[in-house]
Amino acid sequence: MSSNLPVSFDDKAQSDLLGPFRFLIKLTLLDCSTKSKCCGLLTTLIAIGIIVALLARVGLLMETDGKPLSFAWAECNFFGFPAIFPALSAVSILSWTKSLFFPNFVKKLIRLRNLRLEPNQKLDSYGRIHVVALIFSIPWLIAMMSWILYNYVENATIYFGATEESKVIYRVALIISNFYIWFISTVCLAFFVLVFTSINREVSHFNQELEKSKNEKTLKSIGILEKFDFRQNEILELILFANQSLSSFGSVTPLFLFYGLINGVYLTSFFDDLPTLYKVILGLNLAAIIIYNFIILSTACALQEHLATSTRILINHYEFECSKDSTVYQTYRLMVDRFQKVDTRMYVVSAIPITRSTFAAASFIVPNMGFLLVIIKKVLIENGGHV
Numbered sequence: 001m002s003s004n005l006p007v008s009f010d011d012k013a014q015s016d017l018l019g020p021f022r023f024l025i026k027l028t029l030l031d032c033s034t035k036s037k038c039c040g041l042l043t044t045l046i047a048i049g050i051i052v053a054l055l056a057r058v059g060l061l062m063e064t065d066g067k068p069l070s071f072a073w074a075e076c077n078f079f080g081f082p083a084i085f086p087a088l089s090a091v092s093i094l095s096w097t098k099s100l101f102f103p104n105f106v107k108k109l110i111r112l113r114n115l116r117l118e119p120n121q122k123l124d125s126y127g128r129i130h131v132v133a134l135i136f137s138i139p140w141l142i143a144m145m146s147w148i149l150y151n152y153v154e155n156a157t158i159y160f161g162a163t164e165e166s167k168v169i170y171r172v173a174l175i176i177s178n179f180y181i182w183f184i185s186t187v188c189l190a191f192f193v194l195v196f197t198s199i200n201r202e203v204s205h206f207n208q209e210l211e212k213s214k215n216e217k218t219l220k221s222i223g224i225l226e227k228f229d230f231r232q233n234e235i236l237e238l239i240l241f242a243n244q245s246l247s248s249f250g251s252v253t254p255l256f257l258f259y260g261l262i263n264g265v266y267l268t269s270f271f272d273d274l275p276t277l278y279k280v281i282l283g284l285n286l287a288a289i290i291i292y293n294f295i296i297l298s299t300a301c302a303l304q305e306h307l308a309t310s311t312r313i314l315i316n317h318y319e320f321e322c323s324k325d326s327t328v329y330q331t332y333r334l335m336v337d338r339f340q341k342v343d344t345r346m347y348v349v350s351a352i353p354i355t356r357s358t359f360a361a362a363s364f365i366v367p368n369m370g371f372l373l374v375i376i377k378k379v380l381i382e383n384g385g386h387v
Helices: 008-019 020-030 037-061 072-080 084-098 100-114 127-153 167-215 223-248 253-273 277-315 326-341 354-383
Strands: none
Touching: 008 020, 008 100, 008 167, 020 084, 020 167, 020 277, 037 072, 037 084, 037 167, 072 253, 084 100, 084 167, 084 223, 084 253, 100 167, 127 277, 127 326, 167 223, 167 277, 223 253, 223 277, 223 326, 223 354, 253 277, 253 354, 277 326, 277 354
């Protein structure tokens, strides 16, 4: 169906979905979507070089002689583990553009839109999300640049090294890299959220039309039911297609942000010995980690909630259980089984499904791991130890 659509229509849909980020991604120097073989090789080499540099930056930030549980150890972990986030963002952008994920996703999305029973143009507008994403990126920029500029003035890479002058070239490189990683991480997160938002809107609209047909008692009509059956299959295929590409970002990034959160909570135990300005800077970065992790996980959780609603609507339709039409009943059972058996969840490190319950559990457990480190530190100090 989508193959018959004019290319210009695909381009418009892609532009509506991605907005300014469609052009900003080209400024990341990670866009490998060019069709030219020669240019494609060059852009890939540039992207790989950038990724290697970002990984080297992680090593630089985590290089410390501090003892375990010391301020130096915690600060390096606090900035080092989240620094893996932009490296993963770079890998994801490289992968998405090289595989032409976005054009292919938009084609599948257009096909799904055409299956709506009633048109709804409001669902296809993403202007507000584009504006919100750009606004939210400003506090992220302030948080990222504040700590590196503060430590630049103190002649250090990070605060614990302020007593020993760091090489100027390292500090200048970190300032430049911090601005760059703010840019690529913002673009990557925006793409991730926009893709999930578009899927969430389609599933939510599917639920609304399914509920409406159920209330109007037209759902038992085999013609209507088969339309929903086909549309459901297209939705699940779109989700699986998106998960296959987005999992390179969404299934790994939360882990390292949580590591940063643990160390950020632990760093608060040293606040009495820090300048007020640096306390504020650490607080800003801790808030940024929490917000970014929340955005990544909440968008994935929302999809699972919408799919659970779809299943409930079907299961609570008792009239299907009494249907004498075998075709209607079999189609109904197929839809229920499909929702229950097709695994659409994204997994953190291929082990922990991203759902509302696991998100709630992680939100409780992870910060308390930081407080546990605080307790261990206090016990060690009370018993004559040092950190």
